[in-house]
Amino acid sequence: MVLKKSWWEGAVIYQLIPRSYSDGNGDGIGDFQGLTKRLSYLRWLGIDAVWLTPVFPSPLEDGGYDITDFKNIHSELGDLSSFHRFLQSAHKFGIKVILDLVLNHTSTLHPWFQRARWAPKGSLERDVYVWSDDTNRYKAAPVLFRKFEDSNWQWDEVAGQYYFHRFLHHQPDLNFENPWVQEQILDVLDFWLARGVDGFRLDAVPFLFEAEGGRCEGLPETHAFLQKIRDRVESCGRDVLLLGEAIQPVNEAATYLKEDELHGAFNFSLTAHLFAAVAGGSNKDLYNCLKAAQDAVPGCRWAMPLRNHDELWLGDGHLVPEKIIQMITTGLHQGHGHWLNWGINRRLAPLLNGDLRANRLLNALLYSLPGMPCLYYGDELGMGDWPGLRDRDPNRTPMAWTSDRNGGFSSAPDPLLVLPPITSPGYDYRVVNVEVQKQLPGSLLNWHRRMLTCRRSLPALSQGDFEILPISHPSVIVFLRTIETMKVLVAANLSAAGASLYVDLSRWDGARTREVLWGCEYPPANSSWFIYLPSYGFSWWLIGEVEEANLNSSSTS
Numbered sequence: 063m064v065l066k067k068s069w070w071e072g073a074v075i076y077q078l079i080p081r082s083y084s085d086g087n088g089d090g091i092g093d094f095q096g097l098t099k100r101l102s103y104l105r106w107l108g109i110d111a112v113w114l115t116p117v118f119p120s121p122l123e124d125g126g127y128d129i130t131d132f133k134n135i136h137s138e139l140g141d142l143s144s145f146h147r148f149l150q151s152a153h154k155f156g157i158k159v160i161l162d163l164v165l166n167h168t169s170t171l172h173p174w175f176q177r178a179r180w181a182p183k184g185s186l187e188r189d190v191y192v193w194s195d196d197t198n199r200y201k202a203a204p205v206l207f208r209k210f211e212d213s214n215w216q217w218d219e220v221a222g223q224y225y226f227h228r229f230l231h232h233q234p235d236l237n238f239e240n241p242w243v244q245e246q247i248l249d250v251l252d253f254w255l256a257r258g259v260d261g262f263r264l265d266a267v268p269f270l271f272e273a274e275g276g277r278c279e280g281l282p283e284t285h286a287f288l289q290k291i292r293d294r295v296e297s298c299g300r301d302v303l304l305l306g307e308a309i310q311p312v313n314e315a316a317t318y319l320k321e322d323e324l325h326g327a328f329n330f331s332l333t334a335h336l337f338a339a340v341a342g343g344s345n346k347d348l349y350n351c352l353k354a355a356q357d358a359v360p361g362c363r364w365a366m367p368l369r370n371h372d373e374l375w376l377g378d379g380h381l382v383p384e385k386i387i388q389m390i391t392t393g394l395h396q397g398h399g400h401w402l403n404w405g406i407n408r409r410l411a412p413l414l415n416g417d418l419r420a421n422r423l424l425n426a427l428l429y430s431l432p433g434m435p436c437l438y439y440g441d442e443l444g445m446g447d448w449p450g451l452r453d454r455d456p457n458r459t460p461m462a463w464t465s466d467r468n469g470g471f472s473s474a475p476d477p478l479l480v481l482p483p484i485t486s487p488g489y490d491y492r493v494v495n496v497e498v499q500k501q502l503p504g505s506l507l508n509w510h511r512r513m514l515t516c517r518r519s520l521p522a523l524s525q526g527d528f529e530i531l532p533i534s535h536p537s538v539i540v541f542l543r544t545i546e547t548m549k550v551l552v553a554a555n556l557s558a559a560g561a562s563l564y565v566d567l568s569r570w571d572g573a574r575t576r577e578v579l580w581g582c583e584y585p586p587a588n589s590s591w592f593i594y595l596p597s598y599g600f601s602w603w604l605i606g607e608v609e610e611a612n613l614n615s616s617s618t619s
């Protein structure tokens with residue numbers, strides 16, 4: 063029986079920054095040579111896909127989200143051949159590769175922009191970007207990076223006009239009303255599709271088109287162009303994921319998930335609510351948030367990150383209610399003082415004050431909820447961050463592989479490293495690294511691996527229907543994941559206090575129940591089935607008998 067429709071349904075996505083992952087040629091900068099050698103580790107860990115932050119030529123003023131050539135590889139990372147070798151190896155290991163593609167803007171150093179600023183006003187070349195003689199156009203579009211910019215317009219001396227930029231001033235917005243721009247972007251997709259990539263994380267999708275009188279987000283023209291992208295991807299005949307980054311609340315993000323548009327979108331609202339739930343020890347808002355996402359787009363099309371390369375985005379009050387933001391900043395007190403633009407600029411482990419129980423609980427929820435769990439490199443170890451580095455660099459420091467020099471990331475002398483490895487107390491790379499944690503059975507790394515192995519044996523978790531079960535306990539969340547031949551019951555305690563409760567399993571009265579993570583038999587299902595969860599505890603139970611075929615099926619096959 064074929065259960066899986068597309069490779070990405072329920073896939074576990076591992077996000078990494080190639081420059082910070084592994085240095086193969088000893089120049090202090092991570093590269094494809096180094097990354098290729100780490101594929102066996104990723105296979106061992108048990109993830110399904112890697113998402114690489116942008117790998118294209120770039121002056122790196124915004125971590126590579128400022129591209130100067132869409133059809134090449136940044137020379138520090140390698141070249142098209144080393145990328146090809148990496149992709150081939152990844153596929154041999156059964157790992158899919160997702161590229162991060164920035165559609166909305168380029169770097170000011172992109173030849174298109176340089177040509178535009180010298181071209182005559184009103185010419186087709188100039189109109190590759192969005193220009194104005196004054197700063198009064200699109201006044202209602204909010205400034206996104208408000209820590210760094212106070213306007214969406216930047217004066218260009220050569221052009222004698224202002225250009226529009228939703229992000230940093232060196233990232234001019236492309237003018238998607240210009241058909242030439244649309245053709246170029248579709249051509250870029252063809253280029254990478256022909257090279258065999260398995261998916262694209264489409265950066266900042268809501269902002270492609272502009273119009274007077276609104277926030278310039280999610281305009282009908284933007285949706286129409288995303289549909290063109292979908293058509294282009296479909297025409298390559300392979301199963302390629304289009305995963306959109308829309309920071310908006312879930313009902314808005316859902317508009318990109320129409321059948322003929324993107325396959326998946328990030329659920330950033332869930333991210334914020336998960337943190338709020340453990341900060342406050344309460345299930346209510348999390349229930350509502352899960353319900354809203356499933357009502358909007360049922361199934362497994364939501365990508366679910368805890369952390370990523372950006373700040374923990376808490377919005378400007380429209381993403382989550384102010385009281386939740388307040389709860390997070392006071393509850394997770396380490397977050398205080400690390401506010402960047404709209405959220406907290408810290409990695410997962412320090413955000414949780416190093417509390418491993420809360421860390422495991424949040425990840426266990428990702429591994430059990432419907433969607434694509436996203437794991438940010440280093441968080442599988444509980445890696446720390448480096449507060450005080452520029453912009454979002456605190457969260458982008460080198461991966462810790464061993465206790466050796468530079469954490470095994472690079473053999474280069476320290477001053478040449480892309481960013482410093484973590485040496486802060488409690489998170490020092492000599493202790494928090496892959497080699498050490500592999501050898502400690504109780505480490506966070508081995509925990510992730512075990513959870514992923516277990517998840518693989520329970521296809522109901524990656525592909526199943528989702529149903530929240532009513533309970534009376536305020537800190538516990540209980541839900542079911544079911545496919546035709548398997549029922550998995552999940553319970554998670556969001557608070558630091560232990561919790562005991564009854565769950566109504568009368569629907570399966572008398573059925574066998576087995577806890578699968580800790581491997582123990584429970585009493586048969588009944589109408590007041592008793593469970594106990596310790597502080598931040600969680601469990602997965604199989605209810606009833608399970609066809610052997612399901613237990614053997616793998617989530618990548």
Ligand code: GLC
Nearest residue numbers: 124127164229265266371372
């Ligand atoms: C996205 C990226 C972020 C980048 C921005 C501009 O939000 O995740 O890192 O700075 O787009 O491209």
Ligand code: CA
Nearest residue numbers: 087089091093
């Ligand atoms: Ca290198």
